[in-house]
Amino acid sequence: MSFASEVKKELATIEVEECCLRAELHQVIRLRAEVSLDNKNFKLTISTTNLKIARRILYLLKTLYNSEVLMLKKERTSLDKKSLYYLVVEEKGLEILRDLELIDENYNLVSTTGSDFLKKDCCKASLVRASFLMKGSINDPRTNNYHLEITLNNLEEANQIQKILSPLGIESKTIARKKGLVLYIKKAENIGDFLGFIGATNSRFAFEDYRIKKDLSNYVNRIMNCDVANEQKAMNSARNQLEDIELIEKNLGFLNITPRLMNAIILRTTYPEDSLSQLSEKSEETVGKYISKSGLSHCFKDLKEIASKIKK
Structure with missing residues (x-):
């Protein structure tokens, strides 16, 4: 029915x-x-x-x-x-x-x-x-x-x-x-x-029950899709960062790299699949000092600029 x-x-x-x-x-x-x-x-x-x-x-x-x-x-x-x-x-x-x-x-x-x-x-x-x-x-x-x-x-x-x-x-x-x-x-x-x-009291309760369940399911799906998208984005960023690091190492080496950027390189090569937030959490135990997510982001942007100059 x-x-x-x-x-x-x-x-x-x-x-x-x-x-x-x-x-x-x-x-x-x-x-x-x-x-x-x-x-x-x-x-x-x-x-x-x-x-x-x-x-x-x-x-x-x-x-x-x-x-x-x-x-x-x-x-x-x-x-x-x-x-x-x-x-x-x-x-x-x-x-x-x-x-x-x-x-x-x-x-x-x-x-x-x-x-x-x-x-x-x-x-x-x-x-x-x-x-x-x-x-x-x-x-x-x-x-x-x-x-x-x-x-x-x-x-x-x-x-x-x-x-x-x-x-x-x-x-x-x-x-x-x-x-x-x-x-x-x-x-x-x-x-x-x-x-x-x-x-139609019973029908209203049934309607609201179906609606709440459907809205909750849609919400969970959106969150999951968002998480998957964010995870994919983080993985792509990590891969690009590793490629930049590899290019710098082959062409320039790390002798002239500043300690700040070197810490970022160590964190990324040690944890190649982690997000910036995860790298930040592990920074103190890995390189001996805390580096914020924002700080790591700036480091990898600087490394990207160095890699871009090498490509030119």
């Missing part, structure tokens, strides 16, 4: 107050229902590919309105297509639409969310939760990219969700695609806060 499916599985079983159930069903119908007039009655048809979400919608309709709901399953032949579940309400459609403030006195569908559903934070969370359940997705946190998105019908719906999320510090953006207007969240910490806000 994908991580997105695990999140929706948790959300489909969450227990909330009746006011929040109404807010959730309001958003479900707004985003996913087809409303038609049948024998002077409003017929509601809600579709989903997720059986657990279908059962959640059935629970909402039964709990709030004790409505008769016909649940149908349609198999789709394409290999990559999931079964489609339809929930059909043939009676009480008008009652449900009116109670959820989805229709006005002239029987026109309302395009804005009723103020009753925006008064309480718990109901706001239910609106966002329903949006994610019906039209949302989230990348597996074990992949390279953090990404959560909800496909909405229009900019007004996207703005409404952004107004709910923004005071919580959850940054979101929108982009137009063929399937509709997409509201998306990219920052890992914002995705974690989003999951917590809509009630």
